Amino acid sequence: MQNDQSPRRYDLEERTYQFAKDVRAWIRRLPRTLASIEDARRLVNSSGSVGANYIEANEALVKMLDKAPLAGVIGQIPNRLALAGGWIDQPFVSRLNPEPPGSMVVAALEPTFRVMDRSGFASGTRAIAAKLWNGRLPDRPAAELVRDLYQAENRGKSEPSGSQDMIGLVYPGINRLDYDFAADGGLFPGHIETLRDRRAARWLERVLHVLPIEPRPEGYSPLGQKCLEPRWIGRLGRSGRSCFDAIRGMDLEALGASMNECMVCWEKILPHTVRHPLIKLDLKAILRAYQRRYPGAMYSGCGGGYLFVVSNEPVPGSFHVTIRLPGK
Numbered sequence: 001m002q003n004d005q006s007p008r009r010y011d012l013e014e015r016t017y018q019f020a021k022d023v024r025a026w027i028r029r030l031p032r033t034l035a036s037i038e039d040a041r042r043l044v045n046s047s048g049s050v051g052a053n054y055i056e057a058n059e060a061l062v063k064m065l066d067k068a069p070l071a072g073v074i075g076q077i078p079n080r081l082a083l084a085g086g087w088i089d090q091p092f093v094s095r096l097n098p099e100p101p102g103s104m105v106v107a108a109l110e111p112t113f114r115v116m117d118r119s120g121f122a123s124g125t126r127a128i129a130a131k132l133w134n135g136r137l138p139d140r141p142a143a144e145l146v147r148d149l150y151q152a153e154n155r156g157k158s159e160p161s162g163s164q165d166m167i168g169l170v171y172p173g174i175n176r177l178d179y180d181f182a183a184d185g186g187l188f189p190g191h192i193e194t195l196r197d198r199r200a201a202r203w204l205e206r207v208l209h210v211l212p213i214e215p216r217p218e219g220y221s222p223l224g225q226k227c228l229e230p231r232w233i234g235r236l237g238r239s240g241r242s243c244f245d246a247i248r249g250m251d252l253e254a255l256g257a258s259m260n261e262c263m264v265c266w267e268k269i270l271p272h273t274v275r276h277p278l279i280k281l282d283l284k285a286i287l288r289a290y291q292r293r294y295p296g297a298m299y300s301g302c303g304g305g306y307l308f309v310v311s312n313e314p315v316p317g318s319f320h321v322t323i324r325l326p327g328k
Contacts, residue, residue, distance in 0.1 A: 075135045078324050079109040080122040080168030083308070084262035084298065085177075085240020087270070088233070089162035091186035094179045098230045101178035101190055102237020105244050106168035107204075110322040118215040120301020122165040128153050129169055137170060145170045146188070159223065163188050172326045174201060176244035179237075194326070195248055201323045203250045209309040209318035213286065216303030217278040222270045229269065236265035256296020256310045263287060263298045273302045290315075 085104025087093050094102055115121040129137075132152050138145060146166045154160035164177055167189070174195040183190035195201070239261040246254035266273040267284075274283040283304055290297040290309050300306040309315045 074111050074114050075126075075130050076111060077126050077130050077133075077135065077137060078169050078172075079111055079115055079126065079321075080165060081107040081109050081321060081323075082120065082122075082164060082168060082300070083107070083240075084243035084258040085236060086164070086262065086301070087162075087266065088179050088237045088240060089164040089177065089186075089189070091181060093228065093233055093236075093269070094186040095181040096228050096230045097179075097181065097233045097237050099234045099237065100182065101180040102233065103176050103178050103240030103244065104164060104237075105174065105176055105240055105247070106164050106171075107174045108168060108170070108172045108324040110324050112322055113319070116212065116215050116305065118218075118303075119305030120216075120299065121305070122161075122168060125149065125153055125161060125165040126169055129166075142167075142170045150187075167192070172324045174204065174244070174247055174323065176240065193244065195244070196326050197248070198325060200247055200250055201325055204247050205320055205323055207252055207255070207310050207312060208321065209311060209315035210300075210321060211290075211307040211309060211315065211318045213283070213299070213304045213307050214281060215305060216301070217276075217280075220276055220278045220303045222272045222276070222302035224276075225271050227269055227271065232265050232268040235261065236269065239265060252310060252312060253295050256294065259296040259298040259308065259310065260291055266302070270302065274299070276303065279303060 083105040085102065088097070088102035088104050094100065115123045115126075117123045129149055132149065146163060149166040149170070150161075150163050153166070167175065167177060171192065171194065176193040176195075177189040178191040178193070179186055180190045239258050242261070243255060243258035245251075246258055263273075274287065281304065283299065286307065287297055287299065290307060294309050294311040294313075294315065297307055297309045300308060309318065
């Protein structure tokens with residue numbers, strides 16, 4: 001007997017979808033008789049129900065999260081995931097973009113785990129949201145919630161948090177945020193493109209592996225040294241658009257390339273992203289090691305936090321996230 005050592009792929013939703021398509025393609029090749037037409041109709045319905053039942057079971061599991069004991073500890077406000085293009089949401093960056101708008105990608109996550117503070121998951125913004133809204137997102141337009149939360153967090157701040165933190169918590173699904181300094185002074189995106197495709201979301205959940213590294217040190221700031229060259233800012237904004245397109249097309253190599261490109265841009269415009277006197281780990285060496293082994297990797301934020309790795313294979317020590325889709 002052949003011993004299959006290939007890693008297991010947890011992509012049942014994708015495989016059931018492909019199964020339903022294959023059944024339909026096979027039925028089209030059958031001779032059309034009274035008996036075969038009726039049998040084919042039943043087979044089509046049955047082939048589609050496999051995936052439908054799986055999706056329904058998954059959604060039921062997600063709904064249970066609000067009632068789970070963990071929800072009472074960490075709350076029900078979503079977490080925020082930020083991928084390629086980060087920092088383009090800051091006006092001091094977007095105003096120098098030679099090719100506006102520049103884009104970045106955020107996604108709302110089901111609160112299935114306790115996020116480390118100071119680790120690039122907008123935990124500070126989430127804590128303010130929980131206090132402001134008593135632990136739940138209000139049933140109001142998302143754009144209003146974003147502006148209310150932005151004002152609550154940044155009142156009196158000399159270095160305000162970018163609006164992508166708030167948008168990533170409030171807007172469900174996977175979102176591309178297009179920032180142009182000419183629109184709202186770059187404080188808020190001029191356009192938000194939302195990806196609601198359940199298959200693309202489940203694909204991203206499967207190929208995105210999250211590795212805890214360590215929180216950024218107390219007193220650390222990535223802004224001590226700035227090299228805001230427009231050509232690198234232009235590339236940063238393009239990395240976000242490429243990232244979103246890769247997720248929509250479920251293209252692993254393109255997703256990895258966009259994340260690698262984002263890290264190059266971060267290191268160019270803000271050199272303290274991975275090297276700083278207060279950072280004791282060799283973040284750059286860790287990043288390069290994973291980028292050599294897998295299609296792509298990037299940090300969840302400046303100074304460490306988590307490392308995001310994209311791969312069809314298991315990544316030792318990592319865990320997966322669950323994306324909150326519209327309608328949940």
